[in-house]
Every structure is written in C-alpha cells, then in structure tokens.
Amino acid sequence: MGDSMMRTLSRLAIPVLALSRPVKRGVVLALDAGLCVLSVWLAFYLRLGVFLPLSGGVVWPALASVVLALPIFVTSGLYRAIFRYSGLAAMVAVARAMLLYGLAFAAIFTFFGVQDVPRTIGLIQPMLLLMLVGASRAAARIWLGGLYHQQLRKAALPQALIYGAGSAGRQLASAMVNSLEIRVVGFLDDDDRLHGHILNGLPIHNPADLTEILAEVPVTDVLLALPSVSHRRRNEILSSLKAHKVAVRTLPGLSDIATGKISLSDVCDLDIDDLLGREPVMPNHLLLAKNVVSKVVLVTGAGGSIGSELCRQILAVGPAKLLLVELSEFALYAIHQELEEKLLGKKTVVVPLLASAQDEDRMQEIMSTWHPDTVYHAAAYKHVPLVEHNPAEGIKNNVMGTLRTAQAAAEHGVADFVLISTDKAVRPTNIMGASKRLAEMVLQALAVINPDTKFTMVRFGNVLGSSGSVVPKFRQQIRDGGPVTVTHPEITRYFMTIPEAAQLVIQAGAMAKGGDVFVLDMGQSVKIMDLARRMIELSGLTVKDEKNPGGDIEIEITGLRPGEKLYEELLIGDNPKQTLHPRIMKANEDFIPWAELKDRLSALEIALGVNDVSIIRLMMAKLVSGYTLSKEIVDWVFMEQDAEADRLGPTNSY
Numbered sequence: 277m278g279d280s281m282m283r284t285l286s287r288l289a290i291p292v293l294a295l296s297r298p299v300k301r302g303v304v305l306a307l308d309a310g311l312c313v314l315s316v317w318l319a320f321y322l323r324l325g326v327f328l329p330l331s332g333g334v335v336w337p338a339l340a341s342v343v344l345a346l347p348i349f350v351t352s353g354l355y356r357a358i359f360r361y362s363g364l365a366a367m368v369a370v371a372r373a374m375l376l377y378g379l380a381f382a383a384i385f386t387f388f389g390v391q392d393v394p395r396t397i398g399l400i401q402p403m404l405l406l407m408l409v410g411a412s413r414a415a416a417r418i419w420l421g422g423l424y425h426q427q428l429r430k431a432a433l434p435q436a437l438i439y440g441a442g443s444a445g446r447q448l449a450s451a452m453v454n455s456l457e458i459r460v461v462g463f464l465d466d467d468d469r470l471h472g473h474i475l476n477g478l479p480i481h482n483p484a485d486l487t488e489i490l491a492e493v494p495v496t497d498v499l500l501a502l503p504s505v506s507h508r509r510r511n512e513i514l515s516s517l518k519a520h521k522v523a524v525r526t527l528p529g530l531s532d533i534a535t536g537k538i539s540l541s542d543v544c545d546l547d548i549d550d551l552l553g554r555e556p557v558m559p560n561h562l563l564l565a566k567n568v569v570s571k572v573v574l575v576t577g578a579g580g581s582i583g584s585e586l587c588r589q590i591l592a593v594g595p596a597k598l599l600l601v602e603l604s605e606f607a608l609y610a611i612h613q614e615l616e617e618k619l620l621g622k623k624t625v626v627v628p629l630l631a632s633a634q635d636e637d638r639m640q641e642i643m644s645t646w647h648p649d650t651v652y653h654a655a656a657y658k659h660v661p662l663v664e665h666n667p668a669e670g671i672k673n674n675v676m677g678t679l680r681t682a683q684a685a686a687e688h689g690v691a692d693f694v695l696i697s698t699d700k701a702v703r704p705t706n707i708m709g710a711s712k713r714l715a716e717m718v719l720q721a722l723a724v725i726n727p728d729t730k731f732t733m734v735r736f737g738n739v740l741g742s743s744g745s746v747v748p749k750f751r752q753q754i755r756d757g758g759p760v761t762v763t764h765p766e767i768t769r770y771f772m773t774i775p776e777a778a779q780l781v782i783q784a785g786a787m788a789k790g791g792d793v794f795v796l797d798m799g800q801s802v803k804i805m806d807l808a809r810r811m812i813e814l815s816g817l818t819v820k821d822e823k824n825p826g827g828d829i830e831i832e833i834t835g836l837r838p839g840e841k842l843y844e845e846l847l848i849g850d851n852p853k854q855t856l857h858p859r860i861m862k863a864n865e866d867f868i869p870w871a872e873l874k875d876r877l878s879a880l881e882i883a884l885g886v887n888d889v890s891i892i893r894l895m896m897a898k899l900v901s902g903y904t905l906s907k908e909i910v911d912w913v914f915m916e917q918d919a920e921a922d923r924l925g926p927t928n929s930y
Contacts, residue, residue, distance in 0.1 A: 301355045308349060311408045312341035319401040323394050333392030337385055341401065348377050370410050378402035434458050436497040437489070439513065441465040441480050445501035449476055461493055483513075486520055496816060500526040514814060523816030560857060563783035564593055567650040567692050574599040574648040574690075576633050576681060577655030579607025581739060582696055584614075585778040586652050591615055593782075597625045599646055601655070603632045633677030636684070643688035651685050652781065653678060654696045656712065663708035664839040665912050668887045671896070674711035676881060679718050686726040694785035695719055697735040699770060699798075699844045703902040706839025710896045710903045716793060717899075718877070720867035723791030732788035734781045735863070736796035737770030737844055746804060750811050758820075758829035760808045763836050767805070768843055770798035784860050793863040795852060801843070805831065838910045866901065873899075889914045 313330070316338040320328050328334050349355065352373035384390065386398030434457075438445045441463040449460050463480040465471070470480045481489055489495065498517055502510060517524050567573075568590050575590070577583035578600035584607075590598055598615070602608035612628040619626065627646075631638045633655040656674050657663050663670035678695060685693045697716055700709030716733045723731040738746070746769070753760045777796065784794040812819050812829045820827030836842070852861040868876070876899060883891045889911045897903050909915070 304355055305346060307412060308354075308409060309342045309346060311412065312345050312405060313338045315401050315404040315408055316341055316397070318404050319397050320394075322400055322404075323396055336390060337381075337393050337397055337401065340384060341381065341405070344380050345377050345405070348380075349373050352376070367410060367413070370406070370413060374402060374406040374409065377405070434496040435461045435494060436499055437462050437464050437481070437486075437495050438499045438501050439464045439483070440501035440505075441467070441470055441475055442501070444503050446476060448499065448501050449478060458497060460499075461495065462489070464498070483516065486517075490520060490522070495522060497523045497525060500524065502526075518810065518813045521816055521818065524814045559779045560783055563786040563857065564589075564779065566786035568593045568595050568782065570594065570596050571649035572597040572599070572646055574601060574642070574646070574651045576601040576651070576653050576677075577696075578602045578628075579604055579611045580654055581774055582778060582781075583652075583654035584611045585774045586654060586781065587611055587615060588618075589775070589778045589782060590652075591618060591622070591624060591626070594622070595624055597627060597646065597648075599642065599648060600626065600628045601631050601633070601642065602628070603630070603655070605630060633681045634672055636680045639681050639684040640687070643684040643690070647688055648685075648690055650692045650694070650785070651681070651690050652694050652696070652785070653681055655681075656696065656715075658698065658708060660700065660706050660708045660839050661837040663711070664706050664837075664906070665910050667707040667889060667892060667911055668884045670707050671711045671714075671880070671892065672884055674708070675714045675718065675877070676884070678715040679877065682719055682722055682731065686722060686729045690729050692785055692788060693719070693729055693731045694781060694788070695731070695733045696781060697733045697793075699735060699737040700841075701735060702844070703904070704900065705841050705904045705906065707893075707896070708839070710900045713900045713903070714896070716865070717867045717873065720791050720793070720865070721870035721873045725870050727790065730788045730790045730792075732785050732790075732792045732794065734784045734794045734796065736772055736777055736780070737798045739772055739774045739777050746807070747811075750808055754812060754815050754817065754829060759832040760812065760829055761832050761834045762804050762808055763834050763840060764842060765805050765833060766803070766842055767836075767840075768801040768803050770801050770844055772796065772798055780857070780859055783857055784855075787855055787857070787860070793865050794855070795861045795863050797859040797861060839906055868899070887911075887913060 316334060317327070317330065319337075320334055330338065352369060354369055354373055381402050382398040384398065385393050385401075386395045389395055436452075436458045438449055438460055442465075445463060445465075449463075452458065452460050460478060462478050463470075463475060464483045464486065465480050466483060468482065471482045473480050498520075500510070500513070502513070505513075514524065573590050573595045575583050575586050575598070578587050579602040583602070587598060587600060600608060600612060600615075602611070608628050608630060612626065615626050629642055631642060633639065633653070655677055657666075657670045663674075682693055682695075695715060698709065698712050700706065701713035701716060702709075704710040704713055716735075719731040719733055723729075750760050780796050784792075784796070787794070808831050809819055812831075817828035818824055820830040852863055855862055867873075876895070880892070880895050880899070883895060889909050893905055893909070897905050
C-alpha cells in the first residue's frame with residue numbers, strides 16, 4: 277500500500293511541476309491564505325477550547341492575517357523559488373518573514389486589542405502559522421523537490437540520438453530513461469516509413485536531416501544500436517557521421533550481447549572493427565578443435581596480449597589441461613584468475629607456471645612432467661624501440677627462448693609447436709624483426725631434423741588493443757585533449773583484432789605439416805594518419821591543423837623511432853599459396869640448415885653473453901637475409917659507456 281501511494285504521488289507531481297511559474301505562485305499564495313485562516317481558527321480553539329464558526333469575532337483576525345502575511349511573504353522572497361532552495365534556506369526565509377508578521381499581528385491584537393478577540397490570539401496564531409507554513413514547505417520539498425531537482429539535472433545532461441529504432445534501440449532508450457550520464461532525445465533510422473513517428477515518446481528522424489537537427493538540439497552523442505548490421509553498412513554510417521561534431525559510441529555485435537535487456541553499460545567506445553570496417557570470417561571449428569580438444573596444451577607468454585587471448589580461445593574449445601607459462605607473476609595471476617572464473621562446468625585443468633622460455637632446465641622440467649600435445653609459443657619481446665634500445669635481451673628472449681622451448685618440446689614428444697611471429701620479420705630494419713625472423717629460421721631448421729614434431733610459424737601484423745598498440749594510445753591522448761602523436765605522415769600498418777588473430781593462429785597450426793610459415797590475410801594496410809584523424813572526428817571533435825586552426829585536437833608528427841619502418845610487409849617472396857582457410861596463406865621462405873645454423877647460434881650466444889652490440893648486430897645481419905642495419909647503435913648500455921669514455925678522455929696504456 278505504501279509503495280502504491282508513493283507511485284501515485286510521484287505521478288501527480290509531474291503535472292504539478294509542468295505548470296507555468298505564475299500559476300505555481302498563484303497556487304502557493306492561495307495555500308498560504310488558507311493557512312492564515314486555518315491558523316486563526318485553530319488559535320481560537322486552543323484559547324477557548326471550542327471550535328467557533330468562521331463568523332463574528334473570528335473573521336477580523338482571519339482577514340488581518342491574510343492582508344498582513346501575503347505582502348510580507350512576497351517581499352521576503354518566499355515565492356521566488358520554492359523547490360530550488362535547500363530545506364535550511366527555506367526555513368530561514370520563512371522564519372524571517374514570520375518574525376515580521378508576528379510583530380505586526382501581535383501589535384494589532386495583543387498590544388492594541390480588538391473587541392471580541394482574546395489578546396492571546398495575537399501570540400498563538402503567529403506560532404501556529406509558522407508551523408503550518410514551515411510544514412507546507414517541507415512537505416512540498418519531500419513531494420516535489422526530488423523530482424524537480426532530477427528534472428534540472430536531466431535537463432543539464434548531454435543529449436544523444438540513438439541510431440536504430442529497432443529492438444536494440446528501443447531497449448537502449450528504455451534503459452537510459454533514468455540515466456544520470458546522458459539523455460536520449462530521439463532516434464535516427466534509415467527506414468523512411470518510420471520518419472516523423474513517435475517511439476516511446478521520442479521522435480524518429482531521417483539521418484539525412486542530422487544537420488538541421490543539430491542546429492536546433494544540442495546533441496553531443498550518437499549511439500549506434502545496430503548490432504546486426506554489416507560492417508560495410510556500419511562503415512558507411514560512420515563516414516556520414518564524421519562530418520558532424522558528435523561523439524559516436526556503439527553497442528557490440530549480437531554475438532557479444534547476452535540474452536536479456538540491453539543496458540547503458542553495453543554502450544562502449546567504437547571498436548577497432550568499426551574504424552577499419554573488416555568483415556570477420558567465421559572460424560572453421562574442425563580446425564579449431566583438431567589440436568586442442570581433450571589434449572594437453574601449453575601456452576608460453578600466457579599473460580601477454582596474444583597469449584592470454586589464445587588461452588581464452590583454447591579454454592572455450594575444451595582441452596584436457598591448459599598449461600600457462602609466464603615470466604611475469606602479475607600477468608600470470610591475472611590470466612589464471614580470469615580463466616578459473618570461466619571453468620564452471622568444464623573439466624579442463626588450468627595450471628599456472630612461473631617460468632622463462634630462456635630457462636632450459638625449467639622448460640625441460642615442464643615438458644617432461646606434463647608431456648603437452650600442443651605448444652603455442654607467444655613469449656617474446658615485441659616493442660620495436662624498446663628492443664632496439666636493449667638488443668641483446670631482445671635476441672635472448674626471442675631467439676634463444678624459442679630455441680630452448682622448441683628443443684624441449686621435440687625431446688618430450690610434443691606433436692605440434694606453433695610460433696607466433698610478426699610481419700616485422702620480413703626484410704627487417706630492427707632487432708625485434710630480425711630476432712623474430714631468426715626464431716622462424718630456428719624452427720624451420722628443427723622441423724627437418726625432428727619430423728615427429730610439426731614446427732609451424734604464423735606471421736601477422738599489429739594486433740589492436742595489445743600493449744603498446746596505437747589505438748588505445750590515441751584514445752587516451754584524445755581524452756587528455758591531445759596532441760595525438762604520429763611518427764610519420766605516410767606510415768602505414770596492417771591491423772587485426774586480438775580475438776581474430778588468436779583464432780587464426782589455432783586454425784593455422786592445425787593445417788601444419790612441419791616447417792610451415794603461415795601468413796594471415798590482414799586485408800588492406802591502414803594509414804596511421806587517417807586512423808588518428810578518424811578517431812578524433814568520431815569522438816565529436818575536430819582536427820586542429822593549418823586548414824582549421826580553431827580545431828580541438830592537433831596531430832603532432834614526432835619522427836620515426838629507432839628501427840621503425842614506414843611500411844610493413846607480410847611476405848619475403850612473392851609466391852604465397854592458398855590454404856583451406858580464406859584468411860590463411862602459406863609462404864615459402866628460405867632458411868639455413870640446422871648443421872650450419874647450430875654453430876652460428878652458439879657464436880651469437882657468446883656475443884650475447886658479453887653484450888658486444890657491434891658484433892651482435894653484424895652477426896644478425898649475416899644470419900638474417902634482408903636485415904638492414906640501422907645507422908647507429910642505440911643500446912642504452914653501449915651509449916652510456918660511450919658517453920662515459922668521452923667524458924674521461926683518452927688514457928695512456930703501458
């Protein structure tokens with residue numbers, strides 16, 4: 277009953293607040309006049325002990341009360357803003373007005389006296405009126421104040437249009453009715469049959485009229501509620517919205533929305549798929565399952581960007597055991613906790629193992645204990661400038677770590693070994709790319725002498741959302757107000773989402789025959805300058821440049837970093853072969869036989885042990901065909917030692 281009454285009162289409050297300001301003041305003036313009469317009548321009852329009719333001696337003090345009170349209340353500001361004041365401010369205003377009124381009323385009926393009116397009425401009535409007026413203000417605030425302030429807050433919220441008046445759009449609009457973040461003021465929809473109609477109290481507009489709508493309504497956001505639309509159509513919509521100064525956010529695809537109602541939390545920043553417009557290819561579930569279902573699977577670098585996504589995809593397929601090998605304690609803890617939460621109802625055993633791929637004894641111990649069927653080797657240093665500044669450590673991890681892990685796998689009967697490689701391994705200009713190409717060559721050589729283990733390499737470009745990825749970096753720079761930093765106006769990169777890359781790695785590994793170098797189809801390369809500009813514009817901002825000096829965010833050119841290339845390639849040769857999967861190609865790359873490579877790796881390891889950067893660079897150039905050495909050495913240790921030698925000057929030797 278109580279809840280029902282509160283809902284009824286709330287419904288009644290809406291039309292009251294909708295009244296015009298003069299009407300509201302008239303209503304409150306009439307209420308206060310009534311309270312003046314009521315307080316006089318109650319004062320007579322308290323004085324005489326009986327209720328008197330409103331006639332004779334009662335009429336004069338009642339009229340006097342109204343005539344005195346209302347002008348005093350008006351001049352004291354009691355009718356300027358009734359619900360806007362806090363309770364204390366309202367009470368102070370009422371008390372101040374009542375003090376003036378009480379002095380005037382008491383002067384007439386107590387000090388001077390009026391026939392047939394007891395003198396004590398001049399004292400009792402002002403106190404009663406104070407209580408009644410104060411109570412009326414408190415009641416009004418309890419009943420109307422909360423809704424009034426809510427309406428004020430809602431009116432001040434950013435305004436949004438929902439693109440899509442379908443089921444998802446309707447659910448989103450309903451979920452945002454009470455939102456304190458944003459206010460929906462209408463829909464946009466491509467269906468011309470809906471234009472001009474009202475849906476849930478909100479108008480449905482033609483997207484072509486957006487310019488006119490923005491001129492009338494200060495819309496700041498457009499929310500895409502198009503979970504089932506194709507990427508091509510979504511890209512067309514985003515291109516049309518780019519011209520308008522609105523931030524664009526979106527709902528995820530249908531496969532990512534759980535059953536049930538859509539909530540505001542489902543609305544997110546534009547996914548990179550939206551920015552690139554790639555059409556996803558459904559995975560081949562037979563290939564996904566081949567090397568995983570009911571098998572013991574090991575992932576190195578399990579806490580990294582690619583490694584952790586591989587673990588998620590593998591767990592979903594259903595291995596018997598999943599071994600997580602990771603050097604970082606925090607990264608291992610994080611992925612292990614995440615996977616444990618997904619284990620409900622699954623028979624898979626997940627084992628977290630702290631280990632370095634470079635530690636031969638530890639890798640041998642792990643392989644001999646669990647005898648994994650499949651190994652995905654994702655452990656690597658991949659940040660180009662960092663590896664260029666720390667070359668020996670990069671080569672140790674990327675080359676020697678791969679060698680130690682692969683040898684342990686072959687020795688203990690691993691059936692499939694898959695290396696996560698990179699497009700930077702093709703004609704590399706940096707240590708990171710050269711080290712990954714050498715790691716590929718190690719596996720190509722080992723595949724010949726270890727036919728029982730199928731060694732495979734999967735090469736692809738940048739994955740979005742990984743550590744150091746350009747997209748989250750740009751997004752944060754835009755949030756911070758800029759500038760957005762691009763190393764070169766002509767730099768281009770291939771992009772792929774982490775989940776798509778991980779799925780394709782698993783499928784490529786399942787097609788391996790031994791020594792294969794698979795290349796993932798990354799689509800068209802993307803100009804980073806265009807990506808930065810598009811992200812700025814779809815955030816509702818404008819690019820600040822020579823053509824638009826009054827823009828919001830500037831794009832700053834910082835210059836290529838050590839070892840960075842303008843363009844990346846996926847193939848060394850020009851003879852890729854198609855496979856069973858439309859997104860996976862097979863390359864034919866030359867390599868050095870193991871008998872020769874083994875000795876050269878031993879010599880390289882000696883140079884790595886003493887961090888002789890000059891020798892290391894020359895040896896890498898001889899080992900990796902197409903590796904172009906950078907002009908200068910930027911190893912931090914080498915540069916500091918060189919600077920120290922310059923400071924000390926030449927020394928005599930005897």
